[in-house]
C-alpha cells in the first residue's frame with residue numbers, strides 16, 4: 001500500500017476504535033490528481049439527512065480533551081486565549097508523537113501549506129495592492145509565539161516534554177526558527193481545518209437553524225474534528241453539514257448525494273483573496289464573493305486633496321462606530337453600486353462632504369447621513385477614491401488580461417502561485433472598473449438631477465417673486 005493510502009487506512013481504523021461511526025456509503029479518497037488532497041466521496045446514493053459519520057466529542061483534538069489542560073493551570077490557558085491555547089495543545093500532542101492519542105490523525109494532516117503565510121516575497125508581490133497582503137499577520141504571529149507561547153513552554157518544560165531529561169534544553173530550543181515554523185504550521189492547520197465547536201449543552205442563544213450568532217461564535221472554542229475536516233469545499237455544491245449533539249458531532253447530507261459525487265462542506269462566502277489566505281487554494285466559483293477593500297488611509301488622503309478632511313468629523317464618525325481600517329466594495333450581479341459599496345464608506349464620505357450647518361445639526365441629534373442617499377458630490381468623491389485605488393496596483397486590468405491570455409500551463413509551484421495571485425488581483429480590478437464606471441454615471445446623473453431641481457426651485461422662486469411684483 002502506498003504511504004498516503006496507508007496513512008488514510010490507519011487514521012480510519014483509529015477513528016473507529018475511538019468510537020466513530022462511518023457510513024459505508026462514502027469513502028476517504030485520494031484526490032491529489034485534482035489537486036485537492038484527501039476528500040470524502042459517496043460510494044452509493046445517499047439520501048437527504050442521512051448520517052455520513054458520527055464522531056464522539058472525546059475524539060476532537062481540543063484544549064479540553066488534551067491531557068496538557070489537566071496539568072497546566074487553567075489561568076495559563078485563559079491568559080493565552082483560545083487560538084494560542086489550541087496551538088500549544090497541538091504542539092504538545094504533535095511532539096509527543098506515538099504517545100499522543102491523535103498520532104494517527106496527525107499523519108493525515110498536511111505538513112506543507114500553500115496558504116499566504118508560506119508564500120515567498122516575490123509571490124506575495126504578485127498580489128500587488130490587494131488588501132489581503134496586510135492581513136497575513138506573519139510578523140504579529142511570530143511575536144506572539146516568542147513572547148507568549150515559548151515562555152509557557154519553558155515554565156512548564158517538564159510537563160510539556162513529559163519529564164524528558166532534556167526537557168529544559170528542548171524548551172529553550174522552541175524559540176528557534178524551525179520551531180516557530182512548526183507553530184505557524186499548527187496555526188495554519190487551525191485556520192484551514194478547525195471548527196468552532198458548540199458545547200454539548202448550549203448555554204448560548206442559537207437561531208432557528210441552530211447557528212450561534214456572530215458574537216457568540218467568537219466565544220466558541222475551536223477544535224480539530226477528525227474526518228469532518230477531510231471534507232473539501234465548493235461554493236456552489238455544499239451538500240453536507242456538521243451537527244453538534246450532546247455526545248457526538250454528526251455530519252449529515254443536506255441533500256441527496258449520488259454515488260461518485262464528492263461530499264462538500266461550506267467554508268462560507270469567502271472572497272478568493274481570503275480563500276487563498278486561509279485555505280491556500282481558489283476556484284472560479286468563489287469569484288461571486290470577491291471584494292476589493294478601500295483602505296481608510298486612502299479615504300483620508302483623497303479627502304485631504306479634495307480639501308474636505310476633518311479630524312473632528314472623523315472623531316465623531318469613530319464614536320458612531322463608522323470608522324474601520326478599510327471598507328469593502330463587493331461584486332454583485334447585475335451590478336448595483338448602492339449594493340456594492342459598504343454603507344460605512346458612503347456614510348463616511350457623505351459626512352465629510354456635509355456643509356458645516358448641516359453637519360452640526362445632525363451631530364446635535366446624534367445622527368448620520370443615510371447610506372442609501374448618495375449625493376452627486378459623494379459619487380464624485382467616491383469616483384476619485386476608486387481611481388486612486390486603481391492607481392495603487394502597479395499594472396492595470398488590460399495588461400493583466402493580456403498577459404493572462406499568453407500563459408501556457410503552470411508547472412512549478414511558483415508559476416502556479418503567480419497565476420493564482422493574478423486571478424485574485426484581476427478579480428479586484430474588475431470590481432474597481434465597474435464601480436468606477438457606475439460612480440462616474442451616478443455623479444453625472446445626480447449632478448444633472450440636482451442642477452435641474454435647483455433650476456426648478458429658482459424658477460419657482462422667480463415665479464412667486466413675479467407674482468408678488470405683479471400684485
Ligand SMILES: C[S@@+](CC[C@H](N)C(=O)[O-])C[C@H]1O[C@@H](n2cnc3c(N)ncnc32)[C@H](O)[C@@H]1O
Nearest residue numbers: 035036037038192193229230231232233279281
Ligand atoms: C479542511 S481541509 C479538507 C481536506 C484536505 N483536502 C486534506 O487533504 O487534508 C481544507 C483544505 O483542503 C483543500 N481544499 C478544500 N477544498 C478544495 C477544493 N475545492 N479544491 C482544492 N483543494 C481544496 C485546501 O488545501 C484546504 O486548505
